[in-house]
Amino acid sequence: MAPLPPGSTLGILGGGQLGRMLSQAASRLGFNVVILDPEENSPAGRVSQGQIVAAYDNPTALGVLGQTSAAVTFEFENVPAASVERLAEGGALVAPGPKALAVAQDRVDEKTFLNGVGATTVDFVPVDSLDDLLAGLERLGTPALLKTRREGYDGKGQIWARSAKMAADAWHAIGERPAILEARADFTRELSVIAARGRDGTLAVYPLGENTHKGGVLKTTVAPATVDAKTEKRAKAIAKAILDGLDYVGVLGVELFDLGGGKLLVNEIAPRVHNTGHWTQDGCVCDQFEQHIRAIAGWPLGPTNAHARVEMTNLLGDEVEQWKTLSAKPDMRLHLYGKAEARPGRKMGHVNRVKPL
Amino acid sequence: MAPLPPGSTLGILGGGQLGRMLSQAASRLGFNVVILDPEENSPAGRVSQGQIVAAYDNPTALGVLGQTSAAVTFEFENVPAASVERLAEGGALVAPGPKALAVAQDRVDEKTFLNGVGATTVDFVPVDSLDDLLAGLERLGTPALLKTRREGYDGKGQIWARSAKMAADAWHAIGERPAILEARADFTRELSVIAARGRDGTLAVYPLGENTHKGGVLKTTVAPATVDAKTEKRAKAIAKAILDGLDYVGVLGVELFDLGGGKLLVNEIAPRVHNTGHWTQDGCVCDQFEQHIRAIAGWPLGPTNAHARVEMTNLLGDEVEQWKTLSAKPDMRLHLYGKAEARPGRKMGHVNRVKPL
Structure with missing residues (x-):
């Protein structure tokens, strides 16, 4: 177009x-x-x-x-x-189109798609009944993570099933809804890659971020993450496989488990701009938001190289009150969302700490 | 506060x-x-x-x-x-307050204030009649620049008086309104400095920009400008004298004539964010717009150091059509204003070309 x-x-x-x-x-x-x-x-x-x-x-x-x-x-x-x-x-x-949305809305479809394009995930079994769950625990071992197939974010709608004995409780806890049971991944850290695909199929992939979560919610991203060339290359190949596989237009976030030695598993994908990409606002001349707009508007994609190292920290709930001290620090770039009520855990803003590369 | x-x-x-x-x-x-x-x-x-x-x-x-x-x-x-x-x-x-506005609205008051705080300007005479103009030309020599005292921007409401014989025409051309006659400055180039003052009197001064105009309208700013330490120091002293002298709050733009050897004359001041400060959007982590908001909101001022060298070019009238080629260049950062009609000479946007320092 x-x-x-x-x-x-x-x-x-x-x-x-x-x-x-x-x-x-x-x-x-x-x-x-x-x-x-x-x-x-x-x-x-x-x-x-x-x-x-x-x-x-x-x-x-x-x-x-x-x-x-x-x-x-x-x-x-x-x-x-x-x-x-x-x-x-x-x-x-x-944009993104119906295929990306459908895949991202169902955890079983998502993992099936991902493995289909060579973007390996943890082992998993679809769960439609307590029997399925018990069989799944047998196959995947304990602990394993039970999640609703649809909806749920920031750790909501998921629970660790630590033994066959606890299975009924877990099944009840998620509302006995269609679910997925995921094997535990033995990862050393969580990474993510933010990537974009234009209407003409061109790709733009940002440097990797390393993420820490707290209570199921993203707390910090440090980017560019310190990764070896093999890991970087593998992450970019995964992003490419996913974007091309979905015939995707726009920015997509890919959460990764780093198993070490260049081995990565895909945890999940988000067919949109992503919290772990907020560092690009102060680390890249073309951030993930402009990149997404460029992609959906049919513009050429922008550059993705980092000109700074950024530590992004979410300001959750009343942490936003830190604006007063943060605003006085020259290396801290505040991004506030204008939400009136600072409910506990609510994403109120983030701050990017900017350092030279 | x-x-x-x-x-x-x-x-x-x-x-x-x-x-x-x-x-x-x-x-x-x-x-x-x-x-x-x-x-x-x-x-x-x-x-x-x-x-x-x-x-x-x-x-x-x-x-x-x-x-x-x-x-x-x-x-x-x-x-x-x-x-x-x-x-x-x-x-x-x-903010800025009444004093800054009053001074900036009248060219005679402005130059009187500037010289009063040691921010030297060209010689000038107030002109209220053709006789004043003739006496002024006698004193300042020709050519001299006749401008209305109030209003006028981007070269509007001003005319060069090149001889006593042309004085009557010039006086007529500006509408026989209260005016100022300015001596010609023998400058090598035009510089500008963007500076801010907080509610607590703290100052933040950006590196200098070097400007080129076309038809009285700013065309490009290159920043940080290549200047010797003496010139840089003098420009910052001028900015400080003006900001303190006006008890100013917010960002102010100071246009300078560079006479060489560290000698600067103030051309004019603008009590607001300034076109010659647009480079800060892609050259500094805290641009002039955030700086102004910080100042008027009583926040601590942000850092002013440049992390890149920027060439800002205004997109006037149908030059905005260049967005298509500019958007494909990774070093070109587009800023478009969303104006519907690209009338000739209208400021439609600008582009910052970003290079490493």
């Missing part, structure tokens, strides 16, 4: 911090942005030309957004397939 | 590109922004929480903006003093 000219309108489903930072990147490139989000005056809506306040599956709202926007994208992956169809009917180019 | 917390609302008079980039910087720090601009759907309004569509001297609009905003600032200097009073009555902190 011909690149969308500045002045075109882009639509974003979701008005949280990812939508906000996507909108800011889009407006730097001269685009107008319309947000769809059920919450009035959302963080993204407040920095955009307009916001449609409606449910994500409201057909009228989706029709309007599709007609208004030359291209539409998402800040989250749990967009109903019917919504994507409605947007496309409105005339908008939707 | 205590720094304004994220979530506070900031008001900006003026919805053009400077207001837009100020708004984007403010929202990155978690502020909400309201724009006042008579033009509906202005470039800044489109990336802000709200816009009041009204004339800049509309008392009701100013009252509402003052009540809504914890602090109010401007993207242009020709704000009526009465408007500033009205904003302050609404309860808002207004």
